[in-house]
Amino acid sequence: MLAADKLLLQSSIRQNAISLKEKEFSLHHGNFNAVGTQAAVLAGFTVTAFIEFDCPNGASRVLKFFYYMASIISLSANILCVANTTFLSVWGTGLAMRGPDGSMARAVDGMYQLRRNVFLLFGIGMMALLVTAIFGSWLLMDPEAAAASTLLLAYAIYLTLKSYRSITSMFHFDEDDAVNFDDLLDATQTLIIPSGPGKNVKINRRAVGSARGPALPEVV
Numbered sequence: 255m256l257a258a259d260k261l262l263l264q265s266s267i268r269q270n271a272i273s274l275k276e277k278e279f280s281l282h283h284g285n286f287n288a289v290g291t292q293a294a295v296l297a298g299f300t301v302t303a304f305i306e307f308d309c310p311n312g313a314s315r316v317l318k319f320f321y322y323m324a325s326i327i328s329l330s331a332n333i334l335c336v337a338n339t340t341f342l343s344v345w346g347t348g349l350a351m352r353g354p355d356g357s358m359a360r361a362v363d364g365m366y367q368l369r370r371n372v373f374l375l376f377g378i379g380m381m382a383l384l385v386t387a388i389f390g391s392w393l394l395m396d397p398e399a400a401a402a403s404t405l406l407l408a409y410a411i412y413l414t415l416k417s418y419r420s421i422t423s424m425f426h427f428d429e430d431d432a433v434n435f436d437d438l439l440d441a442t443q444t445l446i447i448p449s450g451p452g453k454n455v456k457i458n459r460r461a462v463g464s465a466r467g468p469a470l471p472e473v474v
Contacts, residue, residue, distance in 0.1 A: 275358045279350055282365040283343060286372060290339030293376050296383055297332035300325055303386055313393050321389035328382035335375040342368060377418075384411050 304325045309318055342365055350361035384407055391403035 272358055275362055279362045286339040286342050289372055289376050290336050293332045293335035293379060296379050297329055300329040300383055317389055317393050321393060324382050324386040324389060328379045328386055331375045331379035335372055335379060338372050
């Protein structure tokens with residue numbers, strides 16, 4: 255009776271810990287979907303600027319070089335951002351739902367570690383698109399209009415960076431103070447399972463979330 259109650263208690267702890275970890279997984283999954291969608295939109299703008307741009311005859315080769323380089327950088331960064339978010343969403347979800355014991359924690363940790371790369375690619379793609387617009391204005395407009403457009407676009411870049419710094423500072427918190435489930439996921443439990451007359455199998459395994467494989471049983 256006590257052994258059955260112990261197994262029931264451990265199963266309840268495991269189920270609740272996985273449910274908590276699933277909320278964190280849904281958070282990262284939603285963030286990646288939002289960033290990937292916006293990166294796809296920016297990639298569409300960049301493709302339009304790259305393909306349908308009608309460069310005037312006699313335009314400066316230096317301006318054309320920087321225009322096309324900025325557009326290629328923007329397109330590449332946005333496509334990489336879309337690809338990474340797609341890979342993380344598909345394979346991360348597959349690992350979390352269909353993987354072995356501990357896969358939910360492994361998927362969440364992987365998404366958390368790679369989130370900065372995704373956000374960096376999105377930022378590079380967005381900034382490069384604004385730079386593309388700056389060089390495009392000098393290729394298409396009169397000097398006065400191009401100068402005014404450059405000031406406005408430069409101010410937009412400044413406001414974007416300022417907003418990024420202020421928002422990240424506003425919502426920043428120390429990682430040491432973040433909520434974690436190590437006390438649940440890394441708690442070692444000892445199960446005693448009868449395996450025959452006079453023998454018990456002692457199994458030491460992690461409750462939930464360990465990236466290691468299942469522990470080997472020890473016959474005692």
